[in-house]
Amino acid sequence: MNNQITPQKLSKYFEVTKKAFELANDSKNKLNLKTERADFIDMIERYIKDAEHFEKKGEIVDAFAALNYAHGWLDAGARLGLFDVHDSKLFTVD
Numbered sequence: 001m002n003n004q005i006t007p008q009k010l011s012k013y014f015e016v017t018k019k020a021f022e023l024a025n026d027s028k029n030k031l032n033l034k035t036e037r038a039d040f041i042d043m044i045e046r047y048i049k050d051a052e053h054f055e056k057k058g059e060i061v062d063a064f065a066a067l068n069y070a071h072g073w074l075d076a077g078a079r080l081g082l083f084d085v086h087d088s089k090l091f092t093v094d
Contacts, residue, residue, distance in 0.1 A: 005064045013067045020074050020090040030081035040077040044070050
């Protein structure tokens with residue numbers, strides 16, 4: 001079923017979000033807004049850690065939600081120019 005969060009779907013979203021985070025974290029900052037970029041990186045890391053925590057507790061819906069928040073921060077940072085990324089499969093850019 002497409003309307004359920006399965007362990008396989010959660011695993012896929014962990015993989016995609018972590019890959020996007022790695023790319024963003026390793027990228028340059030187009031706007032040279034170091035403090036803002038650091039805030040975004042911090043929030044993304046926290047949501048990924050929350051997702052891992054929820055997954056360990058078997059709370060798959062909460063884990064999925066936390067990953068979606070993390071990816072929202074990633075996309076927002078990319079759109080704002082805090083992350084110089086050019087991958088339209090991982091981000092809403094280009």
